[in-house]
Amino acid sequence: MTFTKTTEQSSKYEHLEKMSVTALLSNINQEDKTVPFAIEKALPQIESLVTQIVAKMKLGGRLFYIGAGTSGRLGVVDASECPPTFGVPFDLVVGIIAGGDAAIRRAVENAEDNATQAWRDLTEYNINENDVVIGIAASGTTPYVIGGLQACNENNIVTGSISCNAGSPLSETAKFPIDVVVGPEFVTGSSRMKAGTAQKLVLNMISTATMIQLGKVKGNKMVDMQLSNRKLVDRGIIMIIGEIPVSYEEAAELLNIHGSVRKAVDSYNSKY
Numbered sequence: 001m002t003f004t005k006t007t008e009q010s011s012k013y014e015h016l017e018k019m020s021v022t023a024l025l026s027n028i029n030q031e032d033k034t035v036p037f038a039i040e041k042a043l044p045q046i047e048s049l050v051t052q053i054v055a056k057m058k059l060g061g062r063l064f065y066i067g068a069g070t071s072g073r074l075g076v077v078d079a080s081e082c083p084p085t086f087g088v089p090f091d092l093v094v095g096i097i098a099g100g101d102a103a104i105r106r107a108v109e110n111a112e113d114n115a116t117q118a119w120r121d122l123t124e125y126n127i128n129e130n131d132v133v134i135g136i137a138a139s140g141t142t143p144y145v146i147g148g149l150q151a152c153n154e155n156n157i158v159t160g161s162i163s164c165n166a167g168s169p170l171s172e173t174a175k176f177p178i179d180v181v182v183g184p185e186f187v188t189g190s191s192r193m194k195a196g197t198a199q200k201l202v203l204n205m206i207s208t209a210t211m212i213q214l215g216k217v218k219g220n221k222m223v224d225m226q227l228s229n230r231k232l233v234d235r236g237i238i239m240i241i242g243e244i245p246v247s248y249e250e251a252a253e254l255l256n257i258h259g260s261v262r263k264a265v266d267s268y269n270s271k272y
Contacts, residue, residue: 003167007138007191009184016187028193031186035198038182042202049160049176050206053132054213056158057092061130063210064122065095066148068112070192071136071162071199072097073104078203084232086216087224087260093207096121098144111144118148127157134160134206138195140168149173162202164195178202223262227255236261244268 013019013027039046053063065075076095083090098117099108111117122133133152135145140163149159150173161174164182171177180202182194211217216224221242227233233252239261240251246268254264 003140003165003169005139005141005165005168006181006183007164007185007195008189011184011186011188013186028186031194032197035180035182035194035201038180039198039201039205042178042180045176045178046202046205049132049134049178050209050213052158052160052176053206053210056130056132057210057214059130061128061132062091062125063093063207064125064127064131064133065093065136065203066098066118066122066133066145067096067136068098068103068142068144069107070196071138071142071145072099074196074199074203075134075136076104078200078207082207082211084226084228085222086211087226088211088216091125094125098142112142113144115143115147116151118144119151122148122152127152127155129156132158132160134162135170135174136162136199136203137168137170138164138191138199140165140170142170146170146173162199164191164198218262221261223265224260227259236264240264 065079067075076097079093079095082088082093097103099111102108103111133149135149137145146169149161152159153175159174160176160178161170162178163170164180166179166181171179180198182198185191185193185195187193221239223239225232227236233255236255237248237251240246240254241248243265246254254268255261258264258267
């Protein structure tokens with residue numbers, strides 16, 4: 001199959017600089033609406049990868065995201081949100097970006113072109129066969145990401161990928177590829193737009209579905225969330241009141257004693 005980078009094809013919109021603000025926003029919005037439909041076509045691929053992640057995590061494994069530029073930043077964001085949302089250790093889901101943490105804010109020259117660095121970055125975490133590594137690259141051609149997955153394959157580590165070009169070298173390398181083909185961007189080649197949105201949505205799906213499968217959500221509530229600010233403490237109190245027959249003040253006291261919604265509710269239920 002011939003590989004074509006649809007993410008690099010010319011925008012179907014011309015003379016953007018002549019458009020009004022209304023027209024610009026409307027047309028960007030029209031393009032953004034197509035993203036969930038592209039993801040829907042990839043649901044079977046996403047399911048296969050999530051199933052692998054859940055199985056490996058039940059064996060004590062971890063999930064790693066590797067990427068460069070926007071893709072790397074999106075992986076870092078998703079990984080960093082798992083501990084506060086689901087109360088998991090900070091090193092259960094790890095985001096690694098080409099060029100290191102400095103590249104989160106500012107591009108690091110040539111970092112994505114190094115095909116051997118990702119594996120070196122992963123080995124700093126003592127990567128092993130219980131772990132899963134997902135390579136993220138809108139183009140599907142980033143050497144840093146492809147090289148990382150190739151090394152993982154050689155070391156019997158489960159690999160997945162998220163790309164926005166069908167049949168990409170990255171998809172061919174990953175054991176469990178996800179292809180979300182969103183088509184040309186509104187601004188030609190600006191894959192931080194639809195492609196970035198698609199990657200973010202898929203990452204949300206992967207981490208959320210995985211954590212639910214691992215029992216980190218009860219009903220539809222984040223019962224293991226970290227209580228890191230007043231808003232979240234109040235949310236936790238309301239959750240407790242919804243689960244057991246106590247007042248706001250009693251729920252607050254239970255939460256203060258036990259430190260999480262789950263532990264507060266379980267403690268109460270064990271007594272009554």
